[in-house]
Amino acid sequence: MNAIEMKEINKSFFGTPVLKDVNFSVLPGEIHGLAGENGAGKSTLMKILQGVYTMDSGLIEVAGSPAEISSFQDARQYGIGMVFQEFSLIPELTVAQNIFLNREPTNKFRLISDRSSIAKAHKVLESVGIDIDVTVKVSTLSRAFQQLTEIAKAIAAEAKILILDEPTASLAKHEVDSLFKVLKQLTASGVSIIYISHRMDEIYQICDRITILRDGNLVAVDSLKNLSPQEVIAHITGRKDVEMLSYEGREVDRRSTPVLKVVELSAGDRVKKVSIELHAGEVLGFAGLMGSGRTEILRAIFGLDKVGSGKIYINGEEKTIKNPREAKGVGMALIPEDRRRQGLIMEHSISTNILSANLEKLSHFSFLNFQKINQFSQTAITDFEIRPPEAKREVKLLSGGNQQKVVIAKWVATNPSIILMDEPTVGVDIGTKVEIMKLVRSLAAQGKSIIVVSSELPELLGVCDRILIVKNGEVTDSLERYEIRDEDHLQLMLQGINA
Numbered sequence: 001m002n003a004i005e006m007k008e009i010n011k012s013f014f015g016t017p018v019l020k021d022v023n024f025s026v027l028p029g030e031i032h033g034l035a036g037e038n039g040a041g042k043s044t045l046m047k048i049l050q051g052v053y054t055m056d057s058g059l060i061e062v063a064g065s066p067a068e069i070s071s072f073q074d075a076r077q078y079g080i081g082m083v084f085q086e087f088s089l090i091p092e093l094t095v096a097q098n099i100f101l102n103r104e105p106t107n108k109f110r111l112i113s114d115r116s117s118i119a120k121a122h123k124v125l126e127s128v129g130i131d132i133d134v135t136v137k138v139s140t141l142s143r144a145f146q147q148l149t150e151i152a153k154a155i156a157a158e159a160k161i162l163i164l165d166e167p168t169a170s171l172a173k174h175e176v177d178s179l180f181k182v183l184k185q186l187t188a189s190g191v192s193i194i195y196i197s198h199r200m201d202e203i204y205q206i207c208d209r210i211t212i213l214r215d216g217n218l219v220a221v222d223s224l225k226n227l228s229p230q231e232v233i234a235h236i237t238g239r240k241d242v243e244m245l246s247y248e249g250r251e252v253d254r255r256s257t258p259v260l261k262v263v264e265l266s267a268g269d270r271v272k273k274v275s276i277e278l279h280a281g282e283v284l285g286f287a288g289l290m291g292s293g294r295t296e297i298l299r300a301i302f303g304l305d306k307v308g309s310g311k312i313y314i315n316g317e318e319k320t321i322k323n324p325r326e327a328k329g330v331g332m333a334l335i336p337e338d339r340r341r342q343g344l345i346m347e348h349s350i351s352t353n354i355l356s357a358n359l360e361k362l363s364h365f366s367f368l369n370f371q372k373i374n375q376f377s378q379t380a381i382t383d384f385e386i387r388p389p390e391a392k393r394e395v396k397l398l399s400g401g402n403q404q405k406v407v408i409a410k411w412v413a414t415n416p417s418i419i420l421m422d423e424p425t426v427g428v429d430i431g432t433k434v435e436i437m438k439l440v441r442s443l444a445a446q447g448k449s450i451i452v453v454s455s456e457l458p459e460l461l462g463v464c465d466r467i468l469i470v471k472n473g474e475v476t477d478s479l480e481r482y483e484i485r486d487e488d489h490l491q492l493m494l495q496g497i498n499a
């Protein structure tokens with residue numbers, strides 16, 4: 001008997017169908033992958049199962065019996081728990097309080113001194129081998145531990161079916177490994193897991209079967225043993241051959257004055273005496289574990305965090321950059337990791353978001369030149385293949401990957417000479433990842449200088465001319481691209497093993 005069976009599910013938004021007669025089923029104790037391009041309908045299908053959206057037609061069965069799921073509470077009754085693409089934790093509450101929050105909403109303040117909830121939370125975590133102090137505030141945890149807290153929350157609600165929507169987007173390799181251990185342990189106790197991911201290696205590492213959606217249609221469901229990665233990619237993209245990115249040796253003129261030179265920059269306790277030289281047309285990568293300080297280095301350079309000491313030179317001239325406005329003034333752009341909190345205004349349209357960073361540029365044109373403005377955002381939408389290509393659409397209605405494309409489009413459109421990118425392909429599908437990386441290379445070819453932070457090593461290896469290893473807020477090594485043999489080699493360097 002299937003743990004979950006969804007039959008002929010249909011769903012439209014504003015008259016546009018996004019799920020068309022989709023069938024989806026999950027066996028007890030299996031890890032079932034759900035794959036497809038950005039906007040294929042993965043999150044929508046799962047939100048229907050979770051009672052967030054109502055389906056237009058179709059049938060849901062849980063453990064063989066028809067189920068009416070029209071709210072979050074209903075889903076919980078049926079033992080369905082979901083870890084969302086964006087976190088639902090309350091940062092100011094402790095881990096224990098968050099774990100029990102949804103179940104006893106009226107009690108949340110009593111919980112503060114509730115010893116039994118602390119003991120219970122501890123037990124939940126222990127049962128799946130997660131080692132977190134449940135009395136600390138969630139805001140003090142790393143993203144990885146926040147992720148695990150989200151999962152613990154679902155387990156505590158006694159979920160029999162756990163939905164994970166891109167859970168590893170911000171996790172480092174070893175954190176992914178411990179997450180996977182937890183998931184395996186859960187399946188051993190009969191829990192079924194639905195796993196949404198854009199990462200092929202993960203899908204093969206953890207999933208038993210896979211369902212693939214394309215444009216709201218079911219295109220394949222099979223055991224992964226029967227499918228090669230090429231076949232999976234072909235189903236996802238609908239194309240036979242998808243290009244992979246490989247580095248082509250390029251000459252960077254390092255004798256010229258660096259476009260950006262950072263000398264012994266320190267900020268807070270997360271950035272320690274960092275020195276960097278970045279030349280015109282150069283792509284520089286930051287490799288490091290989660291929490292190593294890569295994001296903080298970018299933030300300090302961009303004037304987002306207060307700098308303690310150190311110097312920054314732009315084209316040989318010393319500059320003080322105290323805030324992002326001054327950073328923009330010297331030709332920098334920062335494409336942030338956290339698109340929700342830092343990159344986009346969710347209630348605004350695609351075009352408003354793209355224009356927000358580009359107003360000065362457009363004011364060269366007459367004040368109310370709508371045509372120019374429309375053309376400007378339409379070009380960005382086309383260049384970045386934003387779907388659906390409707391400039392007026394609110395960003396919060398886009399799929400996760402398309403939101404990420406809007407962030408990138410917005411900053412690239414400001415025509416900066418130095419671009420700092422923090423995990424630019426998080427949540428972006430396989431085809432689009434390659435497009436974004438190609439874009440990075442074409443920007444470099446136009447003479448722009450780029451720093452890329454990425455936890456996906458193949459990506460760094462595909463685009464960077466040089467890679468810095470960041471550890472504990474310090475740059476511990478600098479490697480020319482040709483010095484790095486392959487991904488395994490870089491992985492070892494990251495872990496501090498000199499190979």
Ligand SMILES: Nc1ncnc2c1ncn2[C@@H]1O[C@H](COP(=O)(O)OP(=O)(O)OP(=O)(O)O)[C@@H](O)[C@H]1O
Binds near residue numbers: 018039044429
């Ligand atoms: N609330 C909504 N209102 C209108 N359209 C929506 C809404 N939610 C999703 N959509 C649209 O439905 C389609 C499917 O979106 P969905 O979020 O399910 O994609 P996804 O497969 O999860 O993609 P991603 O990999 O980018 O997360 C997209 O075209 C999206 O723009």
Ligand SMILES: [Mg+2]
Binds near residue numbers: 043
């Ligand atoms: Mg999604």
